[in-house]
């Protein structure tokens with residue numbers, strides 16, 4: 442009798458032991474945040490990690506009874522590394538959501554893992570139109586290049602810019618920017634006289650800019666990824682392109698708020714189109730910028746930060762809506778259709794495309810209180826990704 446009791450309690454103890462880690466696991470909700478923290482795209486990682494941590498500090502780390510755990514890994518923006526990290530996070534860490542993705546090739550490399558494991562993949566940075574089509578588990582909170590580029594191609598010919606040379610980084614988002622800017626400008630009676638592409642890795646803009654100077658267009662349209670804008674601006678000014686009467690225009694990546702203030706007065710007057718400016722004049726954004734700066738030694742949030750912040754919002758709200766009980770499919774369903782006010786302005790996640798719909802602003806670099814800002818002067822409301830219609 443005593444033996445049987447002993448045995449029974451031993452079995453019970455074993456069962457408890459075996460279930461203990463599972464219970465701990467069940468009470469956790471893991472977000473695998475994969476970002477470039479080093480290398481050419483390091484500012485993207487720094488901005489998004491800071492924004493994600495701010496969101497957690499403001500909204501708590503317990504949601505629907507689950508303890509949120511943020512696991513941050515550096516993919517150095519090498520897609521094979523992104524993919525390996527995503528696989529490890531799904532298999533070993535058993536993350537509930539994959540998030541981050543600083544550049545398009547990293548987002549695309551992870552898509553099959555999201556699909557196979559039915560894990561929502563929240564793209565907070567990468568902005569090539571087609572990304573959301575690479576997996577039904579992808580949701581995007583950044584923007585798309587067609588979204589931004591088309592607005593500028595509508596503005597330019599109405600403002601004396603008819604002949605344009607385009608200069609883009611030679612990969613997904615650059616090719617999107619080039620294509621959609623050109624199509625729309627041509628439709629509006631303008632002309633792209635030359636389309637130049639520079640390598641993504643270690644670009645040397647000098648020979649391209651020399652060519653632009655010789656071509657003498659009304660404007661040079663530029664897309665380079667976040668972090669590369671300052672180099673373009675510097676060389677553009679060094680070559681006296683502005684004095685030769687060539688205007689610099691582009692998507693807001695080129696006057697990235699992370700770098701803008703160090704670009705100098707030569708950047709004054711540059712017109713860009715984008716979804717977020719640090720100077721966006723809403724009370725919510727003012728609070729965001731202030732809190733972000735306070736938590737990060739005065740750092741300005743840029744468009745990457747807002748993609749990360751809103752991505753966390755989408756994850757938190759999905760977890761709330763599913764009451765902490767949902768798997769990947771339920772979480773994904775709760776991400777679709779979310780509509781809310783972001784520091785960028787109103788936005789929503791289109792339930793059909795899982796892509797972001799948002800305002801696109803035309804902005805001009807101006808000086809305020811001794812600092813350079815992208816000051817919004819016009820808005821196109823509720824812009825869907827034009828790439829999805831094709």
Ligand code: DHB
Pocket residue numbers: 485543544545546566567568569613614665666667668694
């Ligand atoms: C991408 C990266 C960027 O830094 C950016 O500003 C826009 C797009 C990308 O790789 O998709």
